[in-house]
Structures are given as structure tokens and as C-alpha cells.
Amino acid sequence: xxxxxxxxxxxxxxxxxxxxxxxxxxxxxxxxxxxxxxxxxxxxxxxxxxxxxxxxxxxxxxxxxxxxxxxxxxxxxxxxxxxxxxxxxxxxxxxxxxxxxxxxxxxxxxxxxxxxxxxxxxxxxxxxxxxxxxxxxxxxxxxxxxxxxxxxxxxxxxxxxxxxxxxxxxxxxxxxxxxxxxxxxxxxxxxxxxxxxxxxxxxxxxxxxxxxxxxxxxxxxxxxxxxxxxxxxxxxxxxxxxxxxxxxxxxxxxxxxxxxxxxxxxxx
Numbered sequence: 049x050x051x052x053x054x055x056x057x058x059x060x061x062x063x064x065x066x067x068x069x070x071x072x073x074x075x076x077x078x079x080x081x082x083x084x085x086x087x088x089x090x091x092x093x094x095x096x097x098x099x100x101x102x103x104x105x106x107x108x109x110x111x112x113x114x115x116x117x118x119x120x121x122x123x124x125x126x127x128x129x130x131x132x133x134x135x136x137x138x139x140x141x142x143x144x145x146x147x148x149x150x151x152x153x154x155x156x157x158x159x160x161x162x163x164x165x166x167x168x169x170x171x172x173x174x175x176x177x178x179x180x181x182x183x184x185x186x187x188x189x190x191x192x193x194x195x196x197x198x199x200x201x202x203x204x205x206x207x208x209x210x211x212x213x214x215x216x217x218x219x220x221x222x223x224x225x226x227x228x229x230x231x232x233x234x235x236x237x238x239x240x241x242x243x244x245x246x247x248x249x250x251x252x253x254x255x256x257x258x259x260x261x262x263x264x265x266x267x268x269x270x271x272x273x274x275x276x277x278x279x280x281x282x283x284x285x286x287x288x289x290x291x292x293x294x295x296x297x298x299x300x301x302x303x304x305x306x307x308x309x310x311x312x313x314x315x316x
Contacts, residue, residue, distance in 0.1 A: 055108065056289040058254040059228040061209040063175055065135050067283065068308050069109035069256065070102045070301075071294030076112075076119030079147050090296050096126050101298050103133060105305045111256075111292045112169075113139035114161060115149060115180055124170035135175045137256070138165050139213060140198070141188070142180035151182045153192040162206060173205060178231055179212040185219020195226040213258065220244030229254040231292070235262045236274075236281050249287030257282055260291035275307040283311065 055064035078089050090098065102110075110127075112119045120138065127134060140161040143150050152161075165174060179194050189195055189212070198210040211229030214220040217240065220230045224247055232241045234257050248255045261278050282291055291308075295301050 056254075058176065058209050058289060059252055061228050063135055063209055065109040065290045066107045067290055067312070068105075068107055068305060069111050069137070069290045069292040070099070070107055071111045071258075071292045072119045072123065073113075073116040073294050074296045075116070075122050077115075077117030077144060079117075087296065092122070092126065094296070095122060098296060098298060098301065099126055101301060103130070105301070107305075108133065109135045109137065109290050109292075111137045111294075113142065113180055114165060115139065115142040115144040117144060120165055120168035124168050128170065131171055136169060136171070137176040137178065138169070138174050139178050139180040140165075141194070142182070151180075153179070153188050153194050155192070155194075155197050158194060158197050159201070162201060166206065174207050176209040176211065176229060177201075177207045178210075178229065179223075181213055181215050181219065183215045185212065185214045185216045186222055189219065189222055189226065195223065198227065209254075211254070211256075214241075214244070217241055217243050221247045224248050224251060224253040227253075229256060229289075231256040231258050233257070233259045234282060234285075234288075235260055236278055237262050242285075245285045245287045247287075249285065253287065254289045255285070255287045257288055257291040260293060273307065275304055276311060279308045279311045283315070 055066055057064050075095055112123055140158045141151055141153050177198055201207055202210055209229055210227040212223035213231035214223055220232050220241055221244055224230050230244055232244045232255055234241055245255050260282055282288055293304055
């Protein structure tokens with residue numbers, strides 16, 4: 049791996065991740081997703097080819113969730129024999145069954161969710177587990193003590209890092225205070241959560257960026273490459289460890305990595 053693609057630490061957990069992560073919602077779910085164009089869920093051969101390409105490009109972070117349809121189950125098969133090559137990030141809190149999402153943040157549901165994810169992923173540990181928020185970040189944290197529950201499970205060795213995929217500034221900062229990592233939305237079209245990035249940078253907490261390319265909706269003027277511009281904008285923030293980009297198109301994955309490499313080379 050080149051110096052510019054050097055992996056970045058997740059707080060003080062000992063986990064390091066590539067600046068680009070592979071999101072896998074499109075491996076398991078095509079209903080109720082907010083992409084500008086429809087897509088066909090790839091078959092196993094196509095999915096494995098994508099995963100192998102990601103690995104060859106230097107990506108080691110793969111993002112999944114129970115809310116991503118059967119993404120976890122598929123990864124449990126697709127990653128067989130290469131588990132040690134990947135940092136797996138999954139979630140608790142949201143399930144997606146029969147086309148509908150439901151949220152459960154109580155202690156018993158969290159414990160059960162992690163055990164089911166371990167089974168589906170065919171592994172005895174998950175590197176990172178985040179709370180999948182329904183938007184009421186602070187209430188979820190305070191009412192259920194959910195990050196305390198995750199931190200307890202972390203001590204058992206079933207998970208290595210804890211955090212929350214948040215939707216508010218207040219929730220993001222509170223989650224950072226109580227865990228290792230925050231997954232926040234930040235892109236050229238949406239900067240409201242910048243204070244979360246700043247807090248994490250100054251307190252040695254990790255940030256993963258979701259919707260880095262605005263779920264494919266991002267458009268700029270004809271003289272700008274939206275992907276390069278997006279990565280430049282995101283990675284100027286010191287707290288950012290990785291941008292999660294969900295794609296099932298190998299050409300797009302290659303071009304995303306090329307754009308990121310070009311920015312990292314310029315910033316060295």
C-alpha cells in the first residue's frame with residue numbers, strides 16, 4: 049500500500065481503516081433506498097468480483113447493517129477465507145423486514161441483534177458496531193443507555209469498537225463523548241454536521257462519512273469533477289477516517305479510488 053493510502057486509526061482501538069470504505073446496502077436491499085436511479089442487486093459472482101476489486105485497490109473497510117436486507121448474510125459467505133483482510137462495520141437498532149423498517153434500542157434487542165449479526169457474518173467478532181439512529185439521537189442515547197450497552201459488549205470481545213450513525217449535531221457530539229466513532233453526513237451540499245467533525249478531531253474520536261457523494265445526487269458545474277471535489281472537501285477535516293461509498297459498479301469504484309488518490313497525492 050502506498051503512503052498516501054495509509055490507513056487511519058479508529059480512536060485508540062487499534063483498528064485502522066482505508067480512507068475509502070465499501071458500503072453494501074446495494075448487495076442486499078433495493079427497496080426504500082434513496083438513490084436517483086434504480087439498480088439490480090448483483091449475483092454472488094458479481095458481488096465477489098466487486099469485493100475482490102475493492103481489496104485489490106487497498107480498501108479494507110466494509111460497511112453493512114441488519115437494515116441492509118440480506119447484506120450481512122451474503123457477506124458471511126462472500127468473505128469466507130478472507131475475514132482477516134477486512135474491517136467489518138455493522139449496526140444495531142434498525143431492522144428491515146418485508147419492506148418495512150423497525151427500530152429497537154433496548155438492551156435485549158441490542159444483544160440479540162449483535163448475536164444474529166455474528167451468525168450472519170460467519171464470524172466470532174465484529175470490528176465496529178454502530179447504533180443505527182432513527183433521527184432521535186440524544187433520546188436514544190439517554191433513554192436506553194445504548195452506547196453503555198455496546199461498550200459492555202466490547203469488553204467481551206464480540207465487538208472491537210463502538211459508535212453511532214447519527215443525524216444531529218447534538219447526537220453526534222454526545223455519541224463521540226461516549227464511544228469510539230461517529231458516522232456523520234457531510235458533503236458539498238450538506239455541512240450542518242461540521243461541528244461533529246471538529247469535536248472528533250480535537251478529542252481523538254473517529255469519523256466515518258456517509259452520503260459523501262450525496263447518494264449520487266451531487267452535481268457541480270461542468271468544469272468540476274464532483275467526486276474529486278467531494279473528497280477534497282471531506283478530507284480537509286482532520287477527524288475524518290474514511291468515506292463510505294456504496295457502489296456495485298466496478299468502473300465507479302475504480303474512478304472513486306482514482307479521484308481519492310489524486311487528492312491524497314496533492315495533499316501530501
